[in-house]
Amino acid sequence: MTQQHEGAVLELDLGPIAHGGFCVARSEGRVVFVRGGLPGEKVRARVLDDSKASHWFAATREVLVADEHRVDPVCPVAGVCGGCDFQHVQIDFQRELKRRVVAEQLQRIAGIDWEGAVEPADADEDGLGWRTRMHYRTRDGVPALRAFRSHDLVAVPAEGCPISHPSGRAAARDAAAGAEEVQVVVSGTGADRTRVSVLADGVLVEGPATVTESCGPLQWKVDAGGFWQVHPRAAKVLTAAVLDGLQPRQGEKALDLYCGVGLFAGVLARAGARVEGVEISRRAVTLARRNVTGRFIVGRTERSMRQLSSRADLVVLDPPRKGAGRKVVAEILTRRPRAVAHVACDPASLARDLSLFAEGGYRPASIRAFDLFPMTHHVECVAILVPATED
Structure with a gap:
């Protein structure tokens, strides 16, 4: 080299x-x-x-x-830190750039001509102060993040990382003074996000170990160090897109793949569906069983789907960045659901999965994109798939 x-x-x-x-x-x-x-x-x-x-x-x-x-970046280390890609870009144009990427990936990989827009999570959002879950390394006793394409550490500004939720910035500074690794979680219900949990080198040093997250009238218990959407409005935006696309009916069977603590299972159950889910994290499944009435199993989705019902009316999948892949898509197709909601954090992996669904006779009825990670290149998509024979 x-x-x-x-x-x-x-x-x-x-x-x-x-x-x-x-x-x-x-x-x-x-x-x-x-x-x-x-x-x-x-x-x-x-x-x-x-x-x-x-x-x-x-x-x-x-x-x-x-x-x-x-525009001038808000953060003095924006060009060095690996966390933000677009602080130098006016916020509306950030979404235009993301739109171009989604359209290009869908067309090039899946042959889909997409003419949608990247929708903001909040029309008045300035792109700052949204990240409710932060994972820091420390440098000289202060919170730090990785430099771009490097293991070098970049100390965040004294006033805190600008995209981090303001309620967690002081706690991050305090914990970093005596730890090598710090996780800060800001939680709460609705707009009241003032509860802060801190893990220093994996040990809880402040706040509750299990936090409460909400979406409308529903609430979920989540481990402070577990997975939940990091934008305060993400759960509401994504569940609304899934429900609008699937239009669940009373008594339908629904599968929630990569279910975490049961976010999508919860809203589907409230709409009258009978839900089952699978998730690799044993702790997340324990919480899903507390959060939602349904059947939840522990395991890798690609290995465990045969333990779920052999038929389903609806399927929601929210896979990791690499996508679902051929085995999972094949298992979904055997159940011939009337609709599938694919929630994707990477447009390339979404396009690959959509190509696999197309091979099995499913087409996208809609594809929506959301700016749930302002100042970064990341974009979340929700694709609703139906049998290609449907009008």
């Missing part, structure tokens, strides 16, 4: 946005994925990774010709 170009500064004309938050440029015929730029800009960028012969990664260091949507 050659390192002779790492650290070199290149003058580049930036092309289209690509998956991962990069702009695509070329240098002497080689593709360079550039962080911190905007399509159409001319920049000087430092090469960060030249380990691949076909493409390099670089980060913008100087903007020579700026796009009109460029």
Whole structure:
């Protein structure tokens, strides 16, 4: 592996946005994925990774010709920290860039022409202060995050990470003084998010070990260190999209795959469905059984689906970033549900899964995208799939 170009500064004309938050440029015929730029800009960028012969990664260091949507980042370490990709981009245009990525991935991988928009979680959102769950390393006794494509640590500003929920910033500073790793969870019901739980090196040092999260009239118990959507409005936005797409009917059988503590199972049960779920985390399943009336099993989804009912009217799946894959999709198809809701945090894996569903005779009736991770390149999608023979 050659390192002779790492650290070199290149003058580049930036092309289209690509998956991962990069702009695509070329240098002497080689593709360079550039962080911190905007399509159409001319920049000087430092090469960060030249380990691949076909493409390099670089980060913008100087903007020579700026796009009109460029703004000054709120955070002084935004260009170095790996947490935010788009602090230099006006918030509405961040969503436009994400829209382009979703459309490109769906068309290129799945052959789907998508003309939707990336919807904000809140129309008045400025993209800051939303992240209710933060995982820090520490550097010199202060909270820190990984640098982009590096194991180096970048200390967050003294006033806290700007995208972290304000209620947890002081607790993060306090815990970091005596720990190497800190998790901060801000929880509460509705707009009242003032309860803070802190784990320092895996040990609870502040707040409840089990927190309460809500969505409308429903509540779920979640381990402080367990999984729950990090945006305060994410649960409401996603469950509304799933319910609107599936239109559950009284008495229908519904499967919740990768169910966690039962978020989607809970709203489906409230709508009258009989629910079953599967989740790899034993603790999450224990909580799901407390949170929701239904049947929940522990195991890897791809290995455990045959323990679930052999027929289902509805299926919800919220897989990890890599997607569901062929085995899970095949198991869903054997049940011939009347509708499937695929909740995806990665447009490329969503497109791959949609291609697999298409092979089995299911097409997307709708695909919606949501900006639940402002200032980052991440985007959440909800695809509703139905048998292709339906009008």
